[in-house]
Amino acid sequence: MKKLTTTIRRGLHGQLHVPGDKSISHRSIIFGAISSGVTEVNNFLPSEDCLTTIQAFRDMGVVIERSSDHVRVHGTPNGLKLPRHPLNMGNSGTTTRLLLGLLSGQQFTTELFGDASLSRRPMRRVTEPLSQAGARFQVGEKGTLPITVFGQRNLKTLNYRLPVASAQVKSALILAALQTCGESTIIEKLQTRDHTERMLRAFGGEIYQHGRTIQVMGKPQLTGQNVTVPGDMSSAAFFLTAAALLPGSEVTLKNVGLNPTRTGFLDVLKRMGASVDVLNEKKQVEPSGDLRVRHAHLKAIHLSQEEIPSVIDELPLVALLATQAKGTTTITGAEELRVKETDRIAVVAEELTKLGARIEELPDGLIIHGQTALNPQMSDRVDTHGDHRIGMMLAVAALLCDNSLYLENEAAINISYPGFFDDLKQLCEEGTAER
Ligand SMILES: O=C(O)C1=C[C@@H](OP(=O)(O)O)[C@@H](O)[C@H](O)C1
Numbered sequence: 001m002k003k004l005t006t007t008i009r010r011g012l013h014g015q016l017h018v019p020g021d022k023s024i025s026h027r028s029i030i031f032g033a034i035s036s037g038v039t040e041v042n043n044f045l046p047s048e049d050c051l052t053t054i055q056a057f058r059d060m061g062v063v064i065e066r067s068s069d070h071v072r073v074h075g076t077p078n079g080l081k082l083p084r085h086p087l088n089m090g091n092s093g094t095t096t097r098l099l100l101g102l103l104s105g106q107q108f109t110t111e112l113f114g115d116a117s118l119s120r121r122p123m124r125r126v127t128e129p130l131s132q133a134g135a136r137f138q139v140g141e142k143g144t145l146p147i148t149v150f151g152q153r154n155l156k157t158l159n160y161r162l163p164v165a166s167a168q169v170k171s172a173l174i175l176a177a178l179q180t181c182g183e184s185t186i187i188e189k190l191q192t193r194d195h196t197e198r199m200l201r202a203f204g205g206e207i208y209q210h211g212r213t214i215q216v217m218g219k220p221q222l223t224g225q226n227v228t229v230p231g232d233m234s235s236a237a238f239f240l241t242a243a244a245l246l247p248g249s250e251v252t253l254k255n256v257g258l259n260p261t262r263t264g265f266l267d268v269l270k271r272m273g274a275s276v277d278v279l280n281e282k283k284q285v286e287p288s289g290d291l292r293v294r295h296a297h298l299k300a301i302h303l304s305q306e307e308i309p310s311v312i313d314e315l316p317l318v319a320l321l322a323t324q325a326k327g328t329t330t331i332t333g334a335e336e337l338r339v340k341e342t343d344r345i346a347v348v349a350e351e352l353t354k355l356g357a358r359i360e361e362l363p364d365g366l367i368i369h370g371q372t373a374l375n376p377q378m379s380d381r382v383d384t385h386g387d388h389r390i391g392m393m394l395a396v397a398a399l400l401c402d403n404s405l406y407l408e409n410e411a412a413i414n415i416s417y418p419g420f421f422d423d424l425k426q427l428c429e430e431g432t433a434e435r
C-alpha cells in the first residue's frame, strides 16, 4: 500500500521528460525482429508490458540486447523459432493481439497465456478475421487466453471491415497480411492510432491509406532502422491533468509524441478551457514536441464516439478533470473501456465516488457532475484494481485532497510507468520549493 501525496498548496512546477511511448516501443521490437539487419531503439520504455514483448521475442530466438532504455534487436527475417515453452503475455493486450497476427503466419505451433486480467480480455476480435485468412487457433469457449496458434505458411490475403475501433486488431491484421502473397484490404470502423502503419513504412513496407481503407502489400523486404521513441502522450496526460487542476501550476513536458491519432486529450483539455501550448514541434515519422500547461478554470464538455479512439487511454483522466469542471460532462461511445485491464467505466466510477465525486455509469460511458470537492469519504483507501492507469489517475486525484489517502495494489503502475511516483514527486517538490 502506498501513501499518496495530498495537500499540494502551490501546484506543480518544472520540466520533465516522460518515458518513451508504450505502443511505439512494442512495435519497435516487433519490426526489428522481422526485418533484416539491426534495429537500434532509443528511449525505449522499459516497463513491464514492453519487457513482456522483448521476452517473447527472445523466447522465439531473436537476439535482443538492452541497457536501460537503449535496445538493439538483431532481426531474423527468415522466420522466428519455435519457443521451448508457452509464451507469457503477462498483462499486455498489445503484445498478445499483435503476436496473434504475427504468429498466425509462422511455421510452428505455440501457446500464449497471460495473467488473470489479460485472461478475461476478448481475443476473438483478432482470431476471427485471421481465421478467414486461413489461420488456425484453439481458443476457449469464452474467446480468451490461453490460445494455441497453429502457424500456417500459406495464409490468404485479408479483406476485412473491422467491427470495433481497435489499433490492436488492425495491427494484428497488418502483421498477418505482411506474410501473405498479394494485397490485403482492412477497413477501420474509426481512425485509430497508426503507429504500425508509420513504422512499417519506415522499415521499407508498402502500406496505403485512403480514408478508413488501408491497403497492405505482402512479403515486403524490411530493413532494420534506428528508432527514437518519443515520450508517451498517455503518460504525459497524468501531469497535464495535475497541472491543469492545481492552482499555481506551470509544467513543461519535453518531447512528447504528437501523432495526430493520439492527441485527442490535448483537444479535450483545450475544449475544457485548459491552457496548453505546443512548443518546439518536430515533424518526423512520429512527430513530437514540448507541452506547456498551466492551471485554468475548466468547463464541462461532451465527448462522443468519433473522438474516443484518440483519447481512449486518457478517459479516466477526463473523468477526473470533469469532477472539477463547471457543469456536467458526458462521455459516450466508449464501451471499449469495459474490456481494458479492468472495466474502466465501473472502476473509475467506483474509485472516484469513494472520494465524493458524483458520477453515473452508462453502458458506454460516464456522466460526471462537476465542481465537487474531492476527499476520502468512508475510508482512506483507494485501489488500482491491478490497473496501471487507474492507479496513476487516483494519485493525481489525491493531490486535490486534504486528508491522507492510501493506494492499494500500487505495483500495477509498473505496467506502463515504473518511475511515475518519482517524477510526480519531482514536479510537486518544485512546486513547494521557495519560488
Ligand atoms: O495498439 C496499441 O498499442 C494500443 C491500442 C489501444 O487498444 P485497442 O486497440 O484495444 O483500442 C490502447 O488502448 C492500448 O493501450 C494500446
Ligand SMILES: C=C(OP(=O)(O)O)C(=O)O
Binding pocket: 049, 091, 092, 093, 094, 095, 313, 340, 341, 389, 416
Ligand atoms: C489498454 C492498455 O494496454 P494493453 O491493451 O496493451 O494491455 C493501456 O495501456 O491502457
